[in-house]
Amino acid sequence: MYDRTDGDGYLTKGISRENRLRTVLGMFYRDRHNKLLEANGLRAKVVLRDRELREFQNLFYEEKGFREVLEDQVSDLTVRLNSAQAGLDKEKVDRKSEFEQAEERIEELNNGLAKLEADKIKRKADFEMEVDALWTDHKLVIKQKNGEIRMADAAGYKRGIDTYVAKQLGGASAAMQYADALSPYPDKTDPQESIEKKEIAQEGTSSEIARIDNEAGMLVLPVGKESGATKGHVFGVWKDKREAARIRVQSSRDGYMLAHILPSFGDPEYLRRGESVLIIPVR
Structure with a gap:
């Protein structure tokens, strides 16, 4: 290649054939080097992609198994839930029927209780009237009998006390002798005068x-x-x-x-x- 001068008079040096060949070879080797670097980078990316793909596949199979287990559990729970719901519906119907029967029984018992209460009030009034009548009729008799009982009680109690003292002291004479023995003035003939008041x-x-x-x-x-x-x-x-x-x-x-x-x-x-x-x- 020869030297060239442009319109402005700027001179461009020409390149010899040897240098041009060397330049082309250098460009080829640089492009080859760049292609090899790019190929190595792509190979590394492929290796990384394959590793991630295998991990994803493993995770997929694990998730698939877990999903199958969950589906089985959900299916079992669904069956049990449906069974429980059916039992609950039946229980609700039974409880409703029992509640209605209980309300009817309560109403019947309340009616019976009201009747019994009315009968109780009537019987109580009749009883009080009867008691008042009996008390009015027998008030004087009861008072007289109570007086007789008190008098008999007092007489019996006095007899019992006297008998007890007589037994304990050996009779009335022994009781007087015992009192005389305890007197501070045993020589006095009259116990009433001998005892100090x-x-x-x-x-x-x-x-x-x-x-x-x-x-x-x-x-x-x-x-x-x-x-x-x-x-x-x-x-x-x-x-x-x-x-x-x-x-x-x-x-x-x-x-x-x-x-x-x-x-x-x-x-x-x-x-x-x-x-x-x-x-x-x-x-």
């Missing part, structure tokens, strides 16, 4: 148990009317600084008294004949 103080008085019968609930103390112990008075029996029992006077004479041991107070079963105790009035 001294009432039991609020802080109490010392004494000792003459007789005690826990089964019968009775107690005899050498403290009598001279100390103010009359029938109906209540005393506390103290032993070892605690209330061992509580008694109510049933009968009293000069020199001794017979008392009933009240329940639910202290421990009277620990009291013994001859023990020293403190008698304190209970208000």
